[in-house]
Amino acid sequence: MPKAAQKSDTRIQKKNQSAILAAGLVVFSQFGFRGSTLDQVADEAGLSKPNLLYYFPSKDAIYSALLAKLLENWLEPLRKIDPDGDPVEELLGYAKRKLTMSQNFPRESRLFANEIIQGAPRIRDVIRGELRELVDEIAEIINGWIASGRINSVDPYHLIFSIWAQTQHYADFDVQVRAILGEVDPFDGAEHHLEMMLRRMLAPTS
Amino acid sequence: MPKAAQKSDTRIQKKNQSAILAAGLVVFSQFGFRGSTLDQVADEAGLSKPNLLYYFPSKDAIYSALLAKLLENWLEPLRKIDPDGDPVEELLGYAKRKLTMSQNFPRESRLFANEIIQGAPRIRDVIRGELRELVDEIAEIINGWIASGRINSVDPYHLIFSIWAQTQHYADFDVQVRAILGEVDPFDGAEHHLEMMLRRMLAPTS
DNA sequence: CCTACCTTTGACCAGTTGGTCAAAAAAATA
DNA sequence: TATTTTTTTGACCAACTGGTCAAAGGTAGG
Structure with a gap:
C-alpha cells in the first residue's frame, strides 16, 4: 500500500485505485465476496495480483471500499x-x-x-x-x-x-x-x- | 455414486440424498455456487466430504439438482x-x-x-x-x-x-x-x- | 545525470479447494 | 452365520486461494 504518511495520491495511484475499484465492482457484483478471487479482479483491472495488493491491503479492503x-x-x-x-x-x-x-x-x-x-x-x-x-x-x-x-x-x-x-x-x-x-x-x-x-x-x- | 444400474434407492440413500440437498440449499442460497464449498455442505449435512461425493458426482451436480x-x-x-x-x-x-x-x-x-x-x-x-x-x-x-x-x-x-x-x-x-x-x-x-x-x-x- | 522515491513483478508460501481411492465398517441377503 | 453389497472414511492429490517479499524497473525533481 502507498505509504500512509503520504500527502496526496499521485496520478498513477488515482488511476490504479479507481481501476481496481471498477474491476472489483464488476467481479464482486457478479459472484459476491466469497465467490470472487483476487486473480479475477486483478485480471479485470489489467494489473498483477501483487500490484493490486500494493494499493489495497486485502481482498476485504477492496470489497469494503466498494460497499462504503x-x-x-x-x-x-x-x-x-x-x-x-x-x-x-x-x-x-x-x-x-x-x-x-x-x-x-x-x-x-x-x-x-x-x-x-x-x-x-x-x-x-x-x-x-x-x-x-x-x-x-x-x-x-x-x-x-x-x-x-x-x-x-x-x-x-x-x-x-x-x-x-x-x-x-x-x-x-x-x-x-x-x-x-x-x-x-x-x-x-x-x-x-x-x-x-x-x-x-x-x-x-x- | 450409488451404482447406476441399481433398481431403486435404499432407505439410507433416500435419507442422505435429501439431507445433502437440504444442506446444499442452505449453503448455496447464501453464498451462491462459487462462494460455497463442499466442506460447508458436508458439514451442514452431517456427512464427510467423500461421503457426499458418494451420493453426488460433484459439487455442480448437487447445485444443478437443487436448481432443477x-x-x-x-x-x-x-x-x-x-x-x-x-x-x-x-x-x-x-x-x-x-x-x-x-x-x-x-x-x-x-x-x-x-x-x-x-x-x-x-x-x-x-x-x-x-x-x-x-x-x-x-x-x-x-x-x-x-x-x-x-x-x-x-x-x-x-x-x-x-x-x-x-x-x-x-x-x-x-x-x-x-x-x-x-x-x-x-x-x-x-x-x-x-x-x-x-x-x-x-x-x-x- | 543523479538521487530518492514510487511502482511493478516473479518467486514463493501456507491453507483451502474439489475430487480420488483403497480399505474398513455396516447392512442386507442368503 | 457367511457372504455379498452398500456405505463410510482417512489419507492423499493437484490446482487454486489470499497474501508476502525482495529485487527490479520507472518517474520526478534537483
Whole structure:
C-alpha cells in the first residue's frame, strides 16, 4: 500500500485505485465476496495480483471500499424527499430516481443485493442504524400526508419496500427481464408502469 | 455414486440424498455456487466430504439438482392462472401464492436470485424458453382482460415483473426488511399491502 | 545525470479447494 | 452365520486461494 504518511495520491495511484475499484465492482457484483478471487479482479483491472495488493491491503479492503462508496449513493435519494412538496410527485420522483440508478448502476445494485442475500455481514450496522432511522423519518412524512388526506391510505414501510423491490428488480434480475422482453428495452416500459402504478395507488379517492 | 444400474434407492440413500440437498440449499442460497464449498455442505449435512461425493458426482451436480427441483415449483403458480376466472381475483391469487412461497421457501427464492444475478449460466435455456413462453401466454390472457374492459389498462409484462419483484423482495431482502420493521412480522403487512395495491391498480375505472 | 522515491513483478508460501481411492465398517441377503 | 453389497472414511492429490517479499524497473525533481 502507498505509504500512509503520504500527502496526496499521485496520478498513477488515482488511476490504479479507481481501476481496481471498477474491476472489483464488476467481479464482486457478479459472484459476491466469497465467490470472487483476487486473480479475477486483478485480471479485470489489467494489473498483477501483487500490484493490486500494493494499493489495497486485502481482498476485504477492496470489497469494503466498494460497499462504503455504494452506501452513500444508496441512501441519498431517500433524503431528497421533501415533506413540503406535492406528495405524489415526491414519491414518484423518488421512484424514478431509484429506477434511473438501476439503469445506470446495475452492478452497484447487484453488489448490494448480493451483500443482503448473504446476510449483510458488513453493513448490518448501517442498515439497522442509519437506514432504519431514515426510513422511519420518511414513514412519518408519508403518514402525515395520509393524515391530511393528500394521498390514499397506505402502509408507508411496505410502500417503500415496493418501490425498492420494483426498481431494483430491473437491475438485479436484468438477465431474466431481458430474456422475457426480447428486443424491448425494459426501462422504457418500466418507468411508465411505475408511474401509473403509484398514481393509481396514491391518488386520494376523496 | 450409488451404482447406476441399481433398481431403486435404499432407505439410507433416500435419507442422505435429501439431507445433502437440504444442506446444499442452505449453503448455496447464501453464498451462491462459487462462494460455497463442499466442506460447508458436508458439514451442514452431517456427512464427510467423500461421503457426499458418494451420493453426488460433484459439487455442480448437487447445485444443478437443487436448481432443477426449484424450477418446477417456480413455474407452477403461473400455470394456475385461469383465463376464465375473475381477472382481479386471479392475479391477486397468483400474487398471494408467490408471497406464500417467499414466506415458506425463502432459501429457494434466494438460490434463484443468486443464480440470476450471476447471469443465470445454468438456467438460461429454461428462462429463454419455457418461462418466456409461459409469460407470453399469461400476457395474452391479461391483454384479453384489458380489451374486454374487465381490468384497467396495464402492461402485462411489467405487471408480472412487479408481482415477482414485490413478493420475492420479502424473501431475498429478508434481512433488510426485518432490520427496518423491527419486531413487526413482514408478511402480515405485506399481504394486505399487495392486495390493496393490485386492487387499486387493476380495478376498472369504468 | 543523479538521487530518492514510487511502482511493478516473479518467486514463493501456507491453507483451502474439489475430487480420488483403497480399505474398513455396516447392512442386507442368503 | 457367511457372504455379498452398500456405505463410510482417512489419507492423499493437484490446482487454486489470499497474501508476502525482495529485487527490479520507472518517474520526478534537483
